[in-house]
Amino acid sequence: MARHKKAVALLSGGLDSTLAVKMMLDQGVEIVAVNFTSPFCNCTPKRAGCQHQATKVAVEFGIPIHVIPKGMDYMRMVENPPHGHGRGMNPCVDCRIYILRKVKEMLPVLGASFVVTGEVVGQRPMSQRRQQIALIEKESGLHGLILRPLSAQHFSPTLPEQEGLVDREQLLAISGRSRKPQIDLAEEIGVKDYPCPAGGCMLTDPMMAARLRDLFAHVPDYGMNDLQLLKVGRHFRLDGGQKIILGRNEEENNKISVLAATGAAIFLPEDFRGPTAIVRTDGGDPDDTVIGMIMAAYCREEHENYLIRKKVCGGEESLFSVGEKYSLSKLEPCRLGELS
Numbered sequence: 001m002a003r004h005k006k007a008v009a010l011l012s013g014g015l016d017s018t019l020a021v022k023m024m025l026d027q028g029v030e031i032v033a034v035n036f037t038s039p040f041c042n043c044t045p046k047r048a049g050c051q052h053q054a055t056k057v058a059v060e061f062g063i064p065i066h067v068i069p070k071g072m073d074y075m076r077m078v079e080n081p082p083h084g085h086g087r088g089m090n091p092c093v094d095c096r097i098y099i100l101r102k103v104k105e106m107l108p109v110l111g112a113s114f115v116v117t118g119e120v121v122g123q124r125p126m127s128q129r130r131q132q133i134a135l136i137e138k139e140s141g142l143h144g145l146i147l148r149p150l151s152a153q154h155f156s157p158t159l160p161e162q163e164g165l166v167d168r169e170q171l172l173a174i175s176g177r178s179r180k181p182q183i184d185l186a187e188e189i190g191v192k193d194y195p196c197p198a199g200g201c202m203l204t205d206p207m208m209a210a211r212l213r214d215l216f217a218h219v220p221d222y223g224m225n226d227l228q229l230l231k232v233g234r235h236f237r238l239d240g241g242q243k244i245i246l247g248r249n250e251e252e253n254n255k256i257s258v259l260a261a262t263g264a265a266i267f268l269p270e271d272f273r274g275p276t277a278i279v280r281t282d283g284g285d286p287d288d289t290v291i292g293m294i295m296a297a298y299c300r301e302e303h304e305n306y307l308i309r310k311k312v313c314g315g316e317e318s319l320f321s322v323g324e325k326y327s328l329s330k331l332e333p334c335r336l337g338e339l340s
Helices: 015-026 050-061 072-079 092-110 130-140 180-189 206-218 224-229 250-259 288-297 328-334
Strands: 006-010 030-037 065-069 114-116 234-237 243-246 265-269 277-280 306-312 317-322
Touching (some): 006 092, 015 114, 015 180, 030 050, 224 250, 234 328, 250 265, 250 277, 265 288, 288 306, 288 328
Antiparallel strands (some): 234 243, 265 306
């Protein structure tokens, strides 16, 4: 059966995937872009998010784009990936398999017959070595259907190449970690305003890995709000099993309040400048006095008493005070990583 000259392209918005899409459009291939979002993207408010950049590229090229969040099924895979983690909690091989299986399900729905990616052989140590690429392709069920325009000459011809949907002679043989060939290609084919290679996945960060392992160990019923909170503030696991998160600035204090789920205990400084805290316990009520003393420890001013408002989301509010600060040196061994 003849294949359609239409493909689904994985588009992160970075240089490699943008070049791959442009190369296919220049060959007359109809493209539908797909962008997968994650709670652990390393984008920041100062750097445009992956979703934004991918959408920007799609609009510029005049192609449709589907933005798909990685859900809780993805997180359960992150807990126990069949092919293991990297140095942090990054399940790069299984993450790629997860994405490509999702894309395979989309092919018949979108009327597409193959997949395009911006992969460059040898660029990423966990998922773009030749052996891993073959494994990922096999386990995703897309054998022969993943076209990598930047590195195609390093692989056997794919089905779309064999069937004449794509001209193999116009595909490239880029490999390795240098970005110079891609930068030169971008200038040659008119791709401009692409982001510098930066950011990435926070799961590779050892500090985030420590927080995530703690969450998996203590909160089996975690949700997306718990995952978002991992990126905010100072985190401590106290001896009694209490988990406390303290905001480091006004922005983080506000985020903590917004992300608090029903039943969570929020502690706010009432008459002093200090952090907002959110507390979750493995069982029982939080020790209000200890929480208050820890909040006071991060107040630069000295007060005789520190008045604190406790709010249970969806429940009661109360006021209490503490007269001394917790020892930061005693608190330090309880710290769960520190993100920049």
